[in-house]
Amino acid sequence: MSKSYFDETHTAIGHPKSTFMQWMLTVDHKRIGLMYAAVMFTFFFVAVATAFLMRLELFAPGAQFIDGDTFNQAFTLHGVIMIFLFIVPGVPAVLGNIVMPLMIGAKDVSFPRLNWFTFWLYILGCIVALASLFTDAGFADTGWTFYAPYSLTTSTNVIFTLVAAFILGMASILTGLNFLVTIHRLRAPGMTFFKMPLFVWGIYATAWIQLLATPVVGITLILAILEKYFGIGIFDPAKGGDPVLFEHLFWIYSHPAVYLMILPAFGIMSEIIPTFSRREIFGYRTIALSSASIAGIGYLVWGHHLYTSGMADTAKVIFSFLTFFVAIPTGIKFYDWVATMYKGKIILSTPMLWALGTIITFTIGGLTGVTIAMIGVDIHLQDTYYTVAHFHYAMLGGVVFLFFAGLHYWFPLVSGKMYNETHAKIAFYLQFVGFNLLWFPMFIAGYYGMPRRYFDYLPEFQIYHQVSFFGAVIFITGLIYMFVVFFKGWRNGKPSGTNPWNATTLEWHMPSSPPPLENHSKVPYVDFNPYEYHHGEPVVKFDYETMKRID
Amino acid sequence: MDVNNTLQGFNTMAATFAKDVDQAFWINFWISVILGLSVIIPMFYFAWKYREKNVKDEDIENVTHNTALEIAWTLIPTAMLMVLFYYGYTSMQVLRTMPAESESIVVHVEGKKWSWKHTYEANKNGFVHKSKELYVPKDTNIILKMTAPLNDVIHAYFVPAFRMKEDVVPGRVTKQWFHSEKLGTYDVECAEYCGTRHSDMYTKINVIPKAEYEAWFEGNSKVGPGEKEVEKSKGQELYDDNGCAGCHSIDTDATLVGPSLKGIGAKHDATYLKDAIVTPDKDVPEGFTAGVMPPFALPDADVDALVDYMTTGK
Numbered sequence: 001m002s003k004s005y006f007d008e009t010h011t012a013i014g015h016p017k018s019t020f021m022q023w024m025l026t027v028d029h030k031r032i033g034l035m036y037a038a039v040m041f042t043f044f045f046v047a048v049a050t051a052f053l054m055r056l057e058l059f060a061p062g063a064q065f066i067d068g069d070t071f072n073q074a075f076t077l078h079g080v081i082m083i084f085l086f087i088v089p090g091v092p093a094v095l096g097n098i099v100m101p102l103m104i105g106a107k108d109v110s111f112p113r114l115n116w117f118t119f120w121l122y123i124l125g126c127i128v129a130l131a132s133l134f135t136d137a138g139f140a141d142t143g144w145t146f147y148a149p150y151s152l153t154t155s156t157n158v159i160f161t162l163v164a165a166f167i168l169g170m171a172s173i174l175t176g177l178n179f180l181v182t183i184h185r186l187r188a189p190g191m192t193f194f195k196m197p198l199f200v201w202g203i204y205a206t207a208w209i210q211l212l213a214t215p216v217v218g219i220t221l222i223l224a225i226l227e228k229y230f231g232i233g234i235f236d237p238a239k240g241g242d243p244v245l246f247e248h249l250f251w252i253y254s255h256p257a258v259y260l261m262i263l264p265a266f267g268i269m270s271e272i273i274p275t276f277s278r279r280e281i282f283g284y285r286t287i288a289l290s291s292a293s294i295a296g297i298g299y300l301v302w303g304h305h306l307y308t309s310g311m312a313d314t315a316k317v318i319f320s321f322l323t324f325f326v327a328i329p330t331g332i333k334f335y336d337w338v339a340t341m342y343k344g345k346i347i348l349s350t351p352m353l354w355a356l357g358t359i360i361t362f363t364i365g366g367l368t369g370v371t372i373a374m375i376g377v378d379i380h381l382q383d384t385y386y387t388v389a390h391f392h393y394a395m396l397g398g399v400v401f402l403f404f405a406g407l408h409y410w411f412p413l414v415s416g417k418m419y420n421e422t423h424a425k426i427a428f429y430l431q432f433v434g435f436n437l438l439w440f441p442m443f444i445a446g447y448y449g450m451p452r453r454y455f456d457y458l459p460e461f462q463i464y465h466q467v468s469f470f471g472a473v474i475f476i477t478g479l480i481y482m483f484v485v486f487f488k489g490w491r492n493g494k495p496s497g498t499n500p501w502n503a504t505t506l507e508w509h510m511p512s513s514p515p516p517l518e519n520h521s522k523v524p525y526v527d528f529n530p531y532e533y534h535h536g537e538p539v540v541k542f543d544y545e546t547m548k549r550i551d
Numbered sequence: 552m553d554v555n556n557t558l559q560g561f562n563t564m565a566a567t568f569a570k571d572v573d574q575a576f577w578i579n580f581w582i583s584v585i586l587g588l589s590v591i592i593p594m595f596y597f598a599w600k601y602r603e604k605n606v607k608d609e610d611i612e613n614v615t616h617n618t619a620l621e622i623a624w625t626l627i628p629t630a631m632l633m634v635l636f637y638y639g640y641t642s643m644q645v646l647r648t649m650p651a652e653s654e655s656i657v658v659h660v661e662g663k664k665w666s667w668k669h670t671y672e673a674n675k676n677g678f679v680h681k682s683k684e685l686y687v688p689k690d691t692n693i694i695l696k697m698t699a700p701l702n703d704v705i706h707a708y709f710v711p712a713f714r715m716k717e718d719v720v721p722g723r724v725t726k727q728w729f730h731s732e733k734l735g736t737y738d739v740e741c742a743e744y745c746g747t748r749h750s751d752m753y754t755k756i757n758v759i760p761k762a763e764y765e766a767w768f769e770g771n772s773k774v775g776p777g778e779k780e781v782e783k784s785k786g787q788e789l790y791d792d793n794g795c796a797g798c799h800s801i802d803t804d805a806t807l808v809g810p811s812l813k814g815i816g817a818k819h820d821a822t823y824l825k826d827a828i829v830t831p832d833k834d835v836p837e838g839f840t841a842g843v844m845p846p847f848a849l850p851d852a853d854v855d856a857l858v859d860y861m862t863t864g865k
Contacts, residue, residue: 068747068748068749068750069747072744072746072747072749137840141746142744143744147704147705147743147744149703149704149705149721150704150705150744150745150746153702153704153842154746155840155841155842155843237701237720237721237722237723238701238702238721238722241722242722242723243705243720243721243722244720244723277601278608278611279611279612279613279614280613280615281615282614282615282616283615283616283621284615286621307643308707308716308717308718308742309718309720310717310718310720310723310725313643313647316643317640317643320636320639320640321636324632324633324635324636327628327632328625328628328629328632331586331624331628332621332624332625334590335589335590335621335624338590338593338594338597339614339617339620341593341594341597341598341601342593342597342601342614343601343610343611343612343614344597344601344606344611345601345603345606345608345611346597346598346601346602346603346606347603348598348602348603356594356598359590359591359594360591360594363587363590363591364587367583367586367587368583370579370583370632370635371576371579371580371583373635373636373639374575374579374635374636374638374639374642375639375640375642375643376571376572376575376638376639376640376641376642376643376644376645376646377572377575377576377579377639377642378639379572379643379646379714379715379716379717380572380576380711380714380715380716382707382716382742383707383709383716383742383743383744384742447576448561448711449561449709449711449712449738449740451709451740451741451742451750452742452744453744453749453750454749454750455749455750456750456751457750458738533611533613534613535608535609535611536608536611537608
């Protein structure tokens with residue numbers, strides 16, 4: 001048996017003997033990706049538990065078992081973990097790290113030590129973010145948006161969370177930088193930009209957003225710290241500042257951040273659909289360029305979060321108009337994916353089920369986003385459950401569902417084993433049904449005027465909260481089920497071989513399974529398109545020792 | 552807290568612009584359904600038609616382009632989205648085009664943690680009405696000029712039945728307006744997160760007949776139309792005006808945000824209580840956090856009256 005990346009590794013410092021230290025100091029992109037996954041999904045479950053606590057509290061109007069302040073801290077904790085610790089690093093940190101270098105035929109990212117440093121910076125950020133749970137003042141109760149002047153005047157410990165967001169932002173910038181350089185410099189010879197797999201395109205567009213948008217949030221947080229501790233009036237009207245300025249600066253980062261989350265997830269979709277349709281993707285260039293254009297237009301639409309903030313009406317009209325132009329490339333991608341299924345051979349394996357399920361949930365998430373891009377309608381729906389349902393359909397039903405799709409898709413690549421497909425499909429159906437039951441009623445409640453971040457509510461809304469609760473129970477059951485399936489697959493799964501899905505891209509052309517430390521035996525020459533199939537079989541075949549084409 | 556609000560009037564289109572907003576919403580809904588189904592129906596159809604068992608490998612075709620189709624699925628949705636942009640714009644126009652103040656009643660709204668206060672312009676007698684709930688005549692333009700105290704946070708004045716909402720920002724005056732053609736009582740909710748009792752920050756808009764409004768407005772009643780005036784001490788008036796009840800119960804032992812003031816006279820002397828109003832962080836009772844209650848800079852006589860009310864109930 002040849003050695004895999006589980007057996008040997010390069011480290012940042014020295015040559016430690018212990019397996020534990022080898023993991024802690026590893027610079028191997030695959031190991032780092034796995035460590036991100038372990039940490040991120042631990043936090044993910046903490047945030048899911050917090051969300052479930054809130055749904056339990058909201059089962060009936062009035063206080064059940066926690067008080068209003070605890071509830072406010074709970075939704076802040078949920079938001080901070082889900083956004084800053086989970087979904088922002090998200091797909092790039094885990095799947096980008098593991099798969100992107102393999103896809104372009106590189107031995108690692110351009111700066112492996114920086115990658116190692118970034119991981120530990122991320123861990124530091126996580127610790128600082130959650131440290132305030134254990135301080136006297138308690139975790140922040142501001143919501144993950146930290147709106148001034150509330151965040152400047154609350155007695156809870158906001159500063160830790162702000163500093164953490166700054167550190168995590170730094171980690172995000174460094175990941176983006178590393179990936180940008182890797183994609184520019186380390187592509188296999190012959191692989192032009194338009195021969196890159198679409199997941200790499202998604203990571204590439206994302207990396208630019210990480211690099212260019214994240215500094216804005218850093219600046220904002222520094223301004224907030226200057227204000228709180230040095231009394232400089234920037235956002236606090238009591239000191240002569242303007243709270244709406246904070247909203248602008250916050251969303252200048254946080255809106256592009258939404259695309260930073262979804263673009264790599266769209267990349268996963270673009271890998272899965274052709275593989276399980278056994279044919280070439282429809283409209284490769286359109287999909288690649290639409291990622292780039294979403295990343296570009298995404299900078300110019302932040303104002304649609306501020307329709308009721310007191311911003312000038314003219315500005316609202318401009319931001320609304322621009323917002324509609326993000327919907328167009330997104331829509332085109334969906335048509336391209338569906339067209340890829342035309343005259344293919346549709347294999348409904350678990351990754352494909354997740355991808356097709358996401359086409360439904362993200363379509364709902366995307367189109368309800370169009371509703372609240374309409375100014376007059378948004379004035380009614382802003383800050384209601386309609387908005388909450390919209391972004392959960394887009395983020396959970398879009399980004400996270402595709403993340404799960406990707407986990408199922410690349411699980412055999414990473415572990416060398418296969419999970420039980422029947423059980424994995426049951427887990428999908430549970431989550432799909434639970435998800436819709438959990439969030440769809442919120443569209444209706446929001447339309448009738450149920451505001452978000454409410455600890456208590458009018459009795460009229462009880463039915464929607466209760467349906468949501470049962471949806472949450474089903475969803476979480478499916479979620480746990482899915483991770484049990486992964487766990488059992490990792491322990492006892494059958495060896496998968498190097499290319500269990502009959503896929504075409506380079507990460508499936510490894511000399512052994514799981515992959516060896518430095519990936520491909522030789523750097524391949526790429527004179528082919530990423531998804532070349534002929535009669536349902538991959539066209540390009542390699543001799544895995546020499547990486548020469550043998551087809 | 553008396554949450555007896557009921558979402559009354561959501562379907563009656565009480566405000567003149569509610570139907571414009573709803574029309575925009577439903578146009579959006581049906582266009583979304585068409586766009587959504589244009590993706591989801593082909594997806595199900597292809598997944599069924601080209602299912603694994605049904606397709607021989609040699610029948611798979613690599614269709615990668617179809618210019619006509621691609622132009623169609625770019626231009627048609629773009630056109631539909633432009634329709635939606637237009638209706639979003641027009642529904643905003645009706646919400647945001649303020650009527651002339653000379654043809655409207657202007658009411659000043661103050662939102663603070665965690666209560667609403669409506670202050671009217673002076674009437675013929677020079678009397679200024681202040682009320683928690685808003686009373687307005689039917690068939691009249693009402694302009695709300697809204698703000699929050701400088702040391703407070705952002706709130707939002709949201710009237711679901713009217714489909715209107717605008718943030719209430721410290722240090723700024725924001726405006727919205729409405730014109731109701733239906734009598735009734737309509738809920739107002741705070742929609743911008745503002746802390747501990749955000750979800751208790753309700754009030755109501757009462758749309759009443761014009762004559763009834765005129766009679767009330769030109770009178771000097773300190774309560775709303777149709778309500779019986781109860782003699783209030785100066786202290787009690789100050790207690791209500793400053794929104795003390797938002798955080799401190801005085802008739803019960805319930806702890807809202809700050810401690811209950813029931814029987815406070817037996818626990819503390821007047822000096823302590825005065826300090827607790829003017830400089831609340833000087834001596835914070837156990838179990839409560841400094842910085843939650845803002846200092847109230849009131850004239851000495853007012854502070855005395857408040858303390859009298861807290862200790863004697865008068």
